[in-house]
Amino acid sequence: MGRTTADSGGPAASGPRPARGSDAPAPGTPGPRYKWVALSNTTLGVLIASINMSIMLIALPDIFRGIGVDPLQPGNTGLLLWLIMSYLVVTAVLVVSFGRLGDMYGRTRMYNLGFAVFTLFSVLLSVTWQHGTAGALWLIAMRILQGVGGAMLMANSSAILTDAFPAGQRGLALGLNQVAGITGSFVGLVLGGLLGPVDWRLVFLVSVPFGVFGTVWAYLKLRDTGVRTPARPDWWGNLTFAAGLIAVLTGITYGIQPYGGHTMGWGNPAVLAALAAGVALLTVFCVVETRVPEPMFRLGLFRIRAFTAGNLASLLASLGRGGLMFLLIIWLQGIWLPRHGYGFTETPLWAGIYMLPLTLGFLVAGPVSGWASDRFGARAFATGGMLLAGGTFVALQALPVDFSYPSFAMILLLNGIGMGLFAAPNRAAVMNSLPPDQRGVGAGISTTFQNSAMVLSIGIFFSLMIAGLAGALPHALTSGLTSRGVPAADAARVAALPPVSVLFASLLGYNPVQTLLGPHVLGQLPPGRAAYLTGREFFPQLISQPFADGLAVAFDFALAACLIAAVASLLRGGRYVHDDRPRTAVSRGTAPVAAAVERTAGTAGPPPDAAGHPGPPPPAPPPPPARNPRSP
Incomplete structure (x- = not known):
């Protein structure tokens, strides 16, 4: 007899079930077009949230001139760093909390609120009236609050898509969404370079019309179709996690600044204290999560090999990708573009343009690999993508500092293809491994790894470059x-x-x-x-x-990160799709994890059927005897 699972991943409605392979939704579930509405809206949300991760990098000179601040004066280095880092730190810290709140109170509710918050503070960023240090502090505060909205968008978009799409189509959907997010970080560089010289306020204002449109569209069209878990907020878990991660990322931020007579601040007592306090608080957080009845961060999810290996690989890949972005900007703006006739004030825009082959590689490889991983699994694509990306770091080391651009562009294209081959299948594999009522917090955990890696990459690669210089x-x-x-x-x-x-x-x-x-x-x-x-x-x-000496050290680290990510991808196990059917007689809090690890972690689960739904789970105790009249 056929079995179906609602596109939402939630409990199937009672009554007759469509035959296997049928596209007809179960009663009470959204129509077949809903999943494409969800994909379009969440892709827009992730795109503008990720564009704002990098749009300021290229526009910083115009922004500082606009508010009358010299960022290279000794007392202003902190303002420069926090304008770069504030949005990244907030999105890294809050995505798990907002993912868990989405599981509890509704993913689309949190997502819609995120669109509205993001848009409001984009407006307030563009109407800044202060100048000098006060203006810089206002921008930092508004970027922090804009990051709150961005975290809500990032935390719930993948969970909304996983609810909306059947297992056999999630790779394509999550691949498009993931590629939009990663591509946005490079599109932001070009947008910042184009808009900043016209008027620095446009750097923030450009997000507003898309934010207003996305907010209204999401409110009218999106709905919660997944499993909701009634629970009380884990206040102690949220507090210790946020405080610990903020302390660690703040310590890393100030570690790259000079201290006393040293080129960097890793010996600064305040930096050491922040790092130690952060590690201690995160340790307390892990203890808290094992003791509270309804934890924010279900550590049991890491018993799922596909989830753990995918997140480790994602962390390392994001380290390499984030470091590459900063190194290429410095390489192009500080050396290559001036040596080829570009004025220093022109280099920010052209650096973004000359990095477009990297974006093109993502756009080509991401959707294709996501679609293919639905049919062949994620392991080969993710592992091969990381090996290809690692090879491009070897090729970049072989280039002279004053390189030939066609060779440089080809290496960037291959790096983008490698990262695209990895990103979409890896994200789909991570989300497929999660129980339906844990997709919000699971997506938040994954995004935390990615966004934390972006902040870590600044500290690590700047430190390596400074050591080399x-x-x-x-x-x-x-x-x-x-x-x-x-x-x-x-x-x-x-x-x-x-x-x-x-x-x-x-x-x-x-x-x-x-x-x-x-x-x-x-x-x-x-x-x-x-x-x-x-x-x-x-x-x-x-x-x-x-510069070449420092670059070699940094590229060696990026190569090592890609190779370890490839190993993690290889060891993720075979194809794994969590069975979405509801269980009975299970206790709240332990059932999702138990269901997730029901199959041996990392082993291949039953393949999806023709409609993309997961195959049957391991045998359950037989029901009372009943006979289907159409059975032989």
Whole structure:
């Protein structure tokens, strides 16, 4: 006799069930078009949330000029870092909490609220009236609150899609959604470069019409179709998790800033205290989650091999992807573009344009691999994608600093294809492994790993670059400046500045020599010599070799991350789809995990049927004898 599971992943309605392979929905479930409405709306939400992760990076020079702040002044480094990091930190910290609240009170309810919150604070960002430090602090506060809305969108979009699509179509749906999210981080670079020079307020205002449209559309069309778990909020779990993760990410943020006479701040007692406190609070969080009756973060989910391996691989892949984005921006803006005739003020926009092959690779590979993984499983695509991405880091190391762009573009295209091959199948495999009433918190956990990796990548890759620059950069600056007539005392002063100043200047598209020497020193030099020092050739040539040293160290780390992610993907086990049928006589809180690990973790579950629904679960105790009159 045929069996069906509602597209929502929730309990099937009573009454006759459609035959196997039928597209007809069960009574009480949304029609067949609903899943495409859900896909369209959640893809829009994830796209604008991820665009805002990176749109400020390229537009930072225009934003700081607009509010009258010099971000390279010693006291303003924290403002620069928190404008970059605040949105990322908030989305990393809150997605698990909002995912759990979605499981409890409705995923579309939390998602709709997220669209509205995100749109409101996008408006408030664009109407900033303060200047100076007050203006920067206002922007940071509004970015934090905008991140709250972004976290609501990210936490619930995958769960809404997993509810709406049958198992045999989730790879395609989640693949498109995931590719939109990852592509948005690169599209944001180009948008920031285009809009910032016109008016820095447009960087924030551009999200508003899409936010208003998405909010109304979601309110009118989306509905909760999945399993809802009535429960009380886990306040202690939320508090210890948020405080611990904020402490760790804050410590990493300040660890890359100079401290005393050191090039970085990893020896700063405040940084060490923040890291130690964060680890201690996260340890307390793990203890709390094993003792409360209704935990926010169900640690038992990590007994599912597909879930654990997929999240570990996602964390490492996101580390490599985030680090690559920052390294390429610095490489292009600080060295390659000026050496090829682009003014420093033009480099932010062109850096985003020259990185488009990376986005193209994602757009091509992501949907295709998601569709294919529905039929052949995720393991081969995810493992192969990580191996391909790792190979591109080897190829990038082989390029000279002043590379030929066609070779560079081909490597970026292959990296995007590799990341696209990995991202969509991996996300689908993680979501397929989850019990229906745990999809919100499970998606939140996955997004936390991804977003935390973006913050970690800044700390790790900046630290590796600074370590690589610290050895050769001071001597290169001293000899290069004195050979061009700069007084030895001024050259030594510039050479003694922390290497992070050079990295930030390159990231912002500022002329580093003009910024570091200042008008007083340049005014004492002959006009021709001063023009050469502040031109497009001197500084990029000066730092090319020290930069290459730092780049090699950073790419080695990215390669290692991709290889470990490939191993994790390989060890995820065979094809796994959680059986969505409701169980009876199960206790709240333990049933979802028990159902999820019912099959041996990592082993292949029964393949989906023609309609994409999961196959039958392991045999249950037989029901009372009954005979189907159509049975033989």
